[in-house]
Amino acid sequence: MSFTGFTAPWWFLLLIAVAAVAAVYVVMQRVLRKRMLRFANLSMLEKVAPKRQGWWRHGPAAFLLVAFILLTVALAGPTAEQKVPRNRATVMLVIDTSLSMKATDVRPSRLEAAQVAAKSFADGLTPGINLGLISFAGSATVLVAPTTDRGAVTQSIDGLKLAQATATGDAIVAALASIDSFGKVVGGADGPPPARVVLMTDGKETVGTKRAFDAAEDAKKAGIPISTISFGTEDGVVEIEGRRQEVPVDDDSMKEIAKLSGGEFFKAASAEELRRVYDTLGEQIGYEKKQADASRPWVVLGTLIGLASLAGALLLGQRLP
Structure with missing residues (x-):
C-alpha cells in the first residue's frame, strides 16, 4: 500500500x-x-x-x-482528488467579428453559431470567475471588462456586429491590458489573480499595430496562456461588395499563437464541435483538482x-x- x-x-x-x-x-x-x-x-x-x-x-x-x-x-x-470550483481567476473571451464570420459553412452562420456557444460558455462558467469580452475586426473593442456579471457578457455577445479586416494581434494586446488593469484593482497579497485568454477566430490576421505572434510572446512573458479556437471549415465563402471570396480557416496561425503563449489549440468545424470545445474550456478554467480530506x-x-x-x-x- x-x-x-x-x-x-x-x-x-x-x-x-x-x-x-x-x-x-x-x-x-x-x-x-x-x-x-x-x-x-x-x-x-x-x-x-x-x-x-x-x-x-x-x-x-x-x-x-x-x-x-x-x-x-x-x-x-x-485524501482524494476532488474537483473544486475556482473563485479567483480572470478570463477574457476574444471573438472575431470580421466579415468572414458571416460564412454559412457552419449553420446558420459562423457568427451566429459562435454567439450561441459563447453564451453557453459564459453561463456555465464558475460564478466566482471574472469574465470579460472583446470583439475584434479592423480594431479591438473591450465590450465588457472582467466581471462576475454574466448578464452583461451574454447581452454584449448578442450585440456583436460584423466589420472589415482582422486585427488579431491588437485583440490580444487589448485582452492583456484589460487583464492587467483588473489585476491591479483586485490583486491582494497573493498578487493578481490567474488569467487566461480564449481567442476564437476563423481567419488570418490582416491588419493591426502589433503582430499576433509578438502579442502571443508578450502573453507568455505575462504568464497568461491563450486558448485558441479555429472555427469554420476550409470551404467557407462570403460575398463582400458583390464579390465572392473564399474564407478558409487559418489553423496554422492559431496553433502558433497557442504554442507561443503556452496555451492550447482547438479546432471546431461545426456548431456542435464549438460547443464541445467551450465545454472543455469551461471545465479546465472553472475547476481545479485538489487533494481534499x-x-x-x-x-x-x-x-x-x-x-x-x-x-x-x-x-x-x-x-x-
Missing part, C-alpha cells in the same frame, strides 16, 4: 495494536477452552452447558477489530461497524466482546 495519499500515515502504527488485540483474543479463547475441558465433568457439561454457538459467536469481536482498522485509516488522514466515510463506516459489534455482543452473549 502506498501512503502518499495520507496526511498522517504514522497512525497506521496503531494496526500493530489491533493485530496484538486479535492475537490475544485468539489465545484467550484457546485458554478458556482448555480450562473448561480440564475442570469440568464432560457428561455434566453436556447437560448444563448451552449448545455451542459455532464460529459466529466470534462475530462481534471480529466486527470490532474491523471498526478499529477503519478508524485507524481515518486517523491517518486519507476523505476521512469522513472511514469514520462513519468504522463507527457503524463498532456499534454493530457491541449490539451483536449484547444480543448473542449478553456481554461486551
Whole structure:
C-alpha cells in the first residue's frame, strides 16, 4: 500500500495494536477452552452447558477489530482528488467579428453559431470567475471588462456586429491590458489573480499595430496562456461588395499563437464541435483538482461497524466482546 495519499500515515502504527488485540483474543479463547475441558465433568457439561454457538459467536469481536482498522485509516488522514470550483481567476473571451464570420459553412452562420456557444460558455462558467469580452475586426473593442456579471457578457455577445479586416494581434494586446488593469484593482497579497485568454477566430490576421505572434510572446512573458479556437471549415465563402471570396480557416496561425503563449489549440468545424470545445474550456478554467480530506466515510463506516459489534455482543452473549 502506498501512503502518499495520507496526511498522517504514522497512525497506521496503531494496526500493530489491533493485530496484538486479535492475537490475544485468539489465545484467550484457546485458554478458556482448555480450562473448561480440564475442570469440568464432560457428561455434566453436556447437560448444563448451552449448545455451542459455532464460529459466529466470534462475530462481534471480529466486527470490532474491523471498526478499529477503519478508524485507524481515518486517523491517518486519507485524501482524494476532488474537483473544486475556482473563485479567483480572470478570463477574457476574444471573438472575431470580421466579415468572414458571416460564412454559412457552419449553420446558420459562423457568427451566429459562435454567439450561441459563447453564451453557453459564459453561463456555465464558475460564478466566482471574472469574465470579460472583446470583439475584434479592423480594431479591438473591450465590450465588457472582467466581471462576475454574466448578464452583461451574454447581452454584449448578442450585440456583436460584423466589420472589415482582422486585427488579431491588437485583440490580444487589448485582452492583456484589460487583464492587467483588473489585476491591479483586485490583486491582494497573493498578487493578481490567474488569467487566461480564449481567442476564437476563423481567419488570418490582416491588419493591426502589433503582430499576433509578438502579442502571443508578450502573453507568455505575462504568464497568461491563450486558448485558441479555429472555427469554420476550409470551404467557407462570403460575398463582400458583390464579390465572392473564399474564407478558409487559418489553423496554422492559431496553433502558433497557442504554442507561443503556452496555451492550447482547438479546432471546431461545426456548431456542435464549438460547443464541445467551450465545454472543455469551461471545465479546465472553472475547476481545479485538489487533494481534499476523505476521512469522513472511514469514520462513519468504522463507527457503524463498532456499534454493530457491541449490539451483536449484547444480543448473542449478553456481554461486551
